Amino acid sequence: MAEIIDITANKEQAIEAACKVLGEGLPIAIPTETVYGLAADATNPAAIARIYETKGRPQFNPLICHMADLAMAEQYADFDPVSRTLAEAFWPGPLTIVVPLKGGSAIHALATAGLDTVGIRVPKGFAGELIRAFGHPLAAPSANTSGKISATSADHVAADLGEKIRLILDSGASDVGVESTIVKVEDGKLRLLRPGGLPAVEIERVAGMKLVRPKKASAAIEAPGMMASHYAPGAHVRLDATDVSDSEALISFGPAPVAGSQSARIVLNLSETGDLSEAAANLFDYMKRADASGATTIAFSAIPDEGLGEAINDRLRRAAAPRE
Structure with a gap:
C-alpha cells in the first residue's frame, strides 16, 4: 500500500521522498488545485509508460506536462503571442495551453502520444515547488483508473490506486475540483479543447478574442479529457x-x-x-x-x-x- 505523507505537516520530507521516487522512474500521486495527479518524469519514457500502465490509460491519449513556471515551459515548447499572454495572466492556475514542441525537446513522445504539440500547465502551490525541486517537468494525468471518476483527495487516490503506487502526497481536498481548461491557438483562432477550472469568459477577456468551441465531437484526441466516455462511475x-x-x-x-x-x-x-x-x-x-x-x-x-x-x-x- 502506498505511503501517504501530509505535506502541510511535513513539506520538506514530502519533497525529499517525492524526488527520490520520481528519480527512480516511478509515478507518485500529487495534489494540485484542480485534482490529484499521477505524476512522473516527462522526459523519462519508462516513467511515462508506468503512468499509462498504472491508470490503464490508452497511449493515444496525451498527457499534460506540468512545469514550475513559464521560463521552464519555454525550454521545451514555443509560445505564440496569444499563448504567452494567457500564460502570463493565468499561470500558475487551472489553464493548460497546447503549444508546439521545440525541436529536440526533452519531453518524450510517449507523453505527447506522438503529437508535435504538448499541453503545458503551471500548477499553483506545492506541485510547482515540487517540480522546481525535481528539476524536470512532470507528466501528470488525474490520479485515477482511466475513464473513472477523478480524485480530489488523497483518500480517493488510495482507494483506487493505493496498491499500485509507492507514494501519495496529501494536502486535503482540491480547491477547484475539476481539471484544467485546455486551449490551443491554431490558424489565428483560439480553440477550446476542454472546458475546466478556468471559465471561458476569463480567457476571452484576456485574449481579446472568442473561444472557438467544437461543433461536434472529433475523432482526433488532441488533449486529455476529449474521449467521449470519461469520468464514469460504476452506476x-x-x-x-x-x-x-x-x-x-x-x-x-x-x-x-x-x-x-x-x-x-x-x-x-x-x-x-x-x-x-x-x-x-x-x-x-x-x-x-x-x-x-x-x-x-x-x-x-x-x-x-x-x-x-x-x-x-x-x-x-x-x-x-x-x-x-
Whole structure:
C-alpha cells in the first residue's frame, strides 16, 4: 500500500521522498488545485509508460506536462503571442495551453502520444515547488483508473490506486475540483479543447478574442479529457433529472426540490445556494459517494451551462455517454 505523507505537516520530507521516487522512474500521486495527479518524469519514457500502465490509460491519449513556471515551459515548447499572454495572466492556475514542441525537446513522445504539440500547465502551490525541486517537468494525468471518476483527495487516490503506487502526497481536498481548461491557438483562432477550472469568459477577456468551441465531437484526441466516455462511475448517469426513483441516487444543484427525492438511495446537493464554484469542488467527491450507495443510476438535476457550469456539464455528459 502506498505511503501517504501530509505535506502541510511535513513539506520538506514530502519533497525529499517525492524526488527520490520520481528519480527512480516511478509515478507518485500529487495534489494540485484542480485534482490529484499521477505524476512522473516527462522526459523519462519508462516513467511515462508506468503512468499509462498504472491508470490503464490508452497511449493515444496525451498527457499534460506540468512545469514550475513559464521560463521552464519555454525550454521545451514555443509560445505564440496569444499563448504567452494567457500564460502570463493565468499561470500558475487551472489553464493548460497546447503549444508546439521545440525541436529536440526533452519531453518524450510517449507523453505527447506522438503529437508535435504538448499541453503545458503551471500548477499553483506545492506541485510547482515540487517540480522546481525535481528539476524536470512532470507528466501528470488525474490520479485515477482511466475513464473513472477523478480524485480530489488523497483518500480517493488510495482507494483506487493505493496498491499500485509507492507514494501519495496529501494536502486535503482540491480547491477547484475539476481539471484544467485546455486551449490551443491554431490558424489565428483560439480553440477550446476542454472546458475546466478556468471559465471561458476569463480567457476571452484576456485574449481579446472568442473561444472557438467544437461543433461536434472529433475523432482526433488532441488533449486529455476529449474521449467521449470519461469520468464514469460504476452506476449509470442520468442528466437533467426532474424526478428520482428509489433505486437511484440524486445529486442536485440549487434550492429547487426534485420529485421523489425522499425515497432516493442518497441525496447530495452540489451547492444549495447555486454556487458553481462550490459545485465544481464537490462534483467528483459526490459522484464517488453516490456510486458507493449501491444505486443503479445517479440522477443529476440540471446545472446552468455557464461559467464553471460549462466544465461541470462537460464532465457529466462524458460520464453519461455510452460505454464500450
